[in-house]
Amino acid sequence: xxxxxxxxxxxxxxxxxxxxxxxxxxxxxxxxxxxxxxxxxxxxxxxxxxxxxxxxxxxxxxxxxxxxxxxxxxxxxxxxxxxxxxxxxxxxxxxxxxxxxxxxxxxxxxxxxxxxxxxxxxxxxxxxxxxxxxxxx
Numbered sequence: 001x002x003x004x005x006x007x008x009x010x011x012x013x014x015x016x017x018x019x020x021x022x023x024x025x026x027x028x029x030x031x032x033x034x035x036x037x038x039x040x041x042x043x044x045x046x047x048x049x050x051x052x053x054x055x056x057x058x059x060x061x062x063x064x065x066x067x068x069x070x071x072x073x074x075x076x077x078x079x080x081x082x083x084x085x086x087x088x089x090x091x092x093x094x095x096x097x098x099x100x101x102x103x104x105x106x107x108x109x110x111x112x113x114x115x116x117x118x119x120x121x122x123x124x125x126x127x128x129x130x131x132x133x134x135x136x137x
Contacts, residue, residue, distance in 0.1 A: 003044055004042050004043060004044040004079070005042075005043055005044075005077045005079050005080075006040055006041070006042050006043075006077065006078045006079045007040060007041050007043055007054070007075060007076070007077055007078075008037055008038075008039070008040040008075065008076055008077075008078045009037070009038040009039050009040065009054060009056070009060070009073050009074070009075050010032070010033065010034060010035040010036060010037060010038060010073070010074045010075065010076065011035040011036045011038060011059070011060075011063055011073070011074070012031055012032055012035060012072040012073065012074045013031055013035060014027070014028045014031045014032075014072070016069065016070045016071075016072055019072055020070070031074065032072075032074030032075070032076070033074055033075070033076030034074075034076070035074065036059050036063075037057070037059070038056050038057060038059060038060035038063075038073060039054045039055050039056045039057050039060060040054065040078070041053075041054045060073070
């Protein structure tokens with residue numbers, strides 16, 4: 001087995017209704033694993049049964065913000081080679097009680113402390129400029 005695989009997220013151009021109905025066939029399957037890259041993650045056996053976070057890039061954030069309604073993100077293992085070995089991630093046996101793989105998107109807000117710091121810094125700059133203007137020589 002390979003020591004690691006790289007999982008990459010992509011945009012999906014197939015119509016969302018085609019995807020949710022399952023009627024897209026091979027074209028939809030191929031579309032899910034191609035397209036503009038949204039981010040990636042290097043995974044290995046160390047991550048078995050663990051959640052990993054994949055940071056989305058500017059392309060992903062722009063597309064998500066411009067979307068209306070449902071939004072699809074595809075994924076693929078970009079390091080698959082022609083060597084016959086087990087190159088699998090997000091695998092589930094489908095047995096009852098065995099957790100299925102899930103993709104959960106979460107946004108990370110800018111901490112309030114950053115805004116507070118910046119406004120305080122601007123206040124100090126304003127006071128400094130005011131003192132320089134009011135100074136008599």
